[in-house]
Amino acid sequence: MNATSRPAVPGIGIQFWRLTKPRVVSLIVFTAVIGMLLAAPTLAPPALLAAATIGIALVAGAAAAFNCLVEQKIDAAMARTRGRPTVTGTISSAQILLFSGAVGGLGLAILWHAVNPLTMWLTLGTFVGYAVIYTVVLKPATPQNIVIGGASGAMPPLLGWAAVTGDVTYQPLLLFLIIFAWTPPHFWALALYRREEYARAGVPMLPVTHGEAYTRLHLLLYTLILVAATLLPFATRMAGWFYLGAVAVLDAVFVFYAVSIWRRYSDALAKRTFAYSIFFLAMLFAALMVDHYLPLVSA
Numbered sequence: 001m002n003a004t005s006r007p008a009v010p011g012i013g014i015q016f017w018r019l020t021k022p023r024v025v026s027l028i029v030f031t032a033v034i035g036m037l038l039a040a041p042t043l044a045p046p047a048l049l050a051a052a053t054i055g056i057a058l059v060a061g062a063a064a065a066f067n068c069l070v071e072q073k074i075d076a077a078m079a080r081t082r083g084r085p086t087v088t089g090t091i092s093s094a095q096i097l098l099f100s101g102a103v104g105g106l107g108l109a110i111l112w113h114a115v116n117p118l119t120m121w122l123t124l125g126t127f128v129g130y131a132v133i134y135t136v137v138l139k140p141a142t143p144q145n146i147v148i149g150g151a152s153g154a155m156p157p158l159l160g161w162a163a164v165t166g167d168v169t170y171q172p173l174l175l176f177l178i179i180f181a182w183t184p185p186h187f188w189a190l191a192l193y194r195r196e197e198y199a200r201a202g203v204p205m206l207p208v209t210h211g212e213a214y215t216r217l218h219l220l221l222y223t224l225i226l227v228a229a230t231l232l233p234f235a236t237r238m239a240g241w242f243y244l245g246a247v248a249v250l251d252a253v254f255v256f257y258a259v260s261i262w263r264r265y266s267d268a269l270a271k272r273t274f275a276y277s278i279f280f281l282a283m284l285f286a287a288l289m290v291d292h293y294l295p296l297v298s299a
Contacts, residue, residue, distance in 0.1 A: 015085040016099055019068050020061030027282065028060045028156045029053060031179065034285040035160025035172055038292050044164045051114035052163035056156065058107025059123050065100040066131040069093055071139075074201040078194065111163075119163045126155040140202070143209040146191075150183030157285070174232045175288075181226040182281055185258060188219045189274040193267040216262045223258035227251045230284060239291045246287035250280050 036049055068075065068086045072093075075081035085091040104127060111120035129152030138145040154176045161172035188206055191198060192215055195207040207215040230247045233239040257273040 019065040021064035032156035032160035035157030039164035055111035062104030154179035186277040193270040243291035
């Protein structure tokens, strides 16, 4: 292959941007923003919303970059991640570590000075939970990595709530519980159709350690737990009838996918389930926001 036929290497800025996993971070930021919007009876001050959003996004991106740094060997064995700069070597480990520290430190500083100390400490705890406890300790050690490590991924709405109120009440804990219950079926759908790659990488995901049938059953069981969790905002009067109608439809489709995977598995079905799970979470939080502001618009 001559030089003219080689694929062009993206610019350094694009490579660092990719390390922050922007698609994942966008869902994190979205659920955090919904937490902010739900925390206030009316719209919170725009400056506060902007500072909290930027701070949380920066720390989330820093955690993602650190995750890529730690998981270089795993990423090299996975088709969807083997093109990352950490694998190709176009960015050094020292550069990534410096980038993660600088971006994360800036995000924490913004949260401390422009939001409140509680949000900063909770966000720092989330960074440690994901980048260290999940990535370094849990993921290579136990097939329950997703279940236990899901706690850090469930934190964003709680961070958003704390940013606006300076407090943590039962409402953001319900949002935390929803994402915590959502995480296992979301990731196990991915792990099912990527099971051979996880096996080559030596990651003890549930389909690798306990087999496909066991994982399919547990995906269904956790989906039913998720359905129960999604009903709690209505049961506690945190949300109203609009939310209940929306979540009933979203839950029904998720259960349909989970039952289908349990009864007649295929990789194509697992891929559709994984894609739907992302849509499910985004639409559920959007429904919560609409339900919250609907009375204000109608008044």
